[in-house]
Amino acid sequence: MSFVVRPADPADAEQLTRLAEAVSAEPEGWLISTGGEWRSVGEERRYLKALRRYPHAAVYVAERDDGALIGRLSIARDQHPASLHVADLGLMVAKDARRQGVGRALLDAAGEWARGVGVRKLELHVFPWNEAAIALYEAFGFEREGYRKAHYHRGGEDVDAILMAYRVA
Numbered sequence: 001m002s003f004v005v006r007p008a009d010p011a012d013a014e015q016l017t018r019l020a021e022a023v024s025a026e027p028e029g030w031l032i033s034t035g036g037e038w039r040s041v042g043e044e045r046r047y048l049k050a051l052r053r054y055p056h057a058a059v060y061v062a063e064r065d066d067g068a069l070i071g072r073l074s075i076a077r078d079q080h081p082a083s084l085h086v087a088d089l090g091l092m093v094a095k096d097a098r099r100q101g102v103g104r105a106l107l108d109a110a111g112e113w114a115r116g117v118g119v120r121k122l123e124l125h126v127f128p129w130n131e132a133a134i135a136l137y138e139a140f141g142f143e144r145e146g147y148r149k150a151h152y153h154r155g156g157e158d159v160d161a162i163l164m165a166y167r168v169a
């Protein structure tokens with residue numbers, strides 16, 4: 001499989017929404033969600049459009065050579081003046097495209113973005129049962145920084161999350 005990683009375009013909204021819906025629907029529950037639906041195509045399009053004028057956040061996609069979008073990474077820097085050097089990220093890869101280097105390539109793009117805007121630390125939360133994601137992050141160089149007990153509400157209960165971070169070299 002060959003693919004490229006590039007900044008998301010508003011025209012990607014439809015495909016990205018379908019990707020997020022598919023990954024959110026996986027029974028293991030990988031993603032930290034806002035509790036209900038993923039954002040609509042229109043909301044995703046507006047968000048991607050707004051990013052063009054907003055330097056503090058970015059979305060990258062992995063596009064397969066047949067045009068399918070098989071991965072999405074979003075990153076946004078902290079707004080507090082004392083932690084402007086920190087950015088939080090989230091990512092997902094389509095089920096049939098996993099274990100082929102897409103996640104790692106998206107993290108590389110996040111690192112490049114961070115260097116470009118002066119972000120020195122990337123952080124993320126991952127559910128303790130998400131062994132694939134934890135393996136990816138550790139292989140990339142993320143370290144466990146903390147364990148957040150009952151930190152996220154999902155499926156009617158409050159669940160734990162691991163806080164991981166990466167120093168941008």
Ligand SMILES: CC(C)(COP(=O)(O)OP(=O)(O)OC[C@H]1O[C@@H](n2cnc3c(N)ncnc32)[C@H](O)[C@@H]1OP(=O)(O)O)[C@@H](O)C(=O)NCCC(=O)NCCS
Pocket residue numbers: 023030031091092093094097098099100101102103104105124125126127130131132133134135136137139
């Ligand atoms: C986690 C996820 C993003 C990984 O993406 P991916 O494209 O499959 O990852 P890569 O192919 O780039 O993997 C890079 C390395 O990470 C590790 N890794 C990734 N998936 C793994 C798995 N299932 N088991 C063990 N190690 C794994 C390996 O070290 C791998 O290198 P290798 O294949 O050369 O051994 C993907 O599984 C996914 O989208 N899952 C559902 C959504 C999700 O969990 N998002 C993250 C929420 S915090």
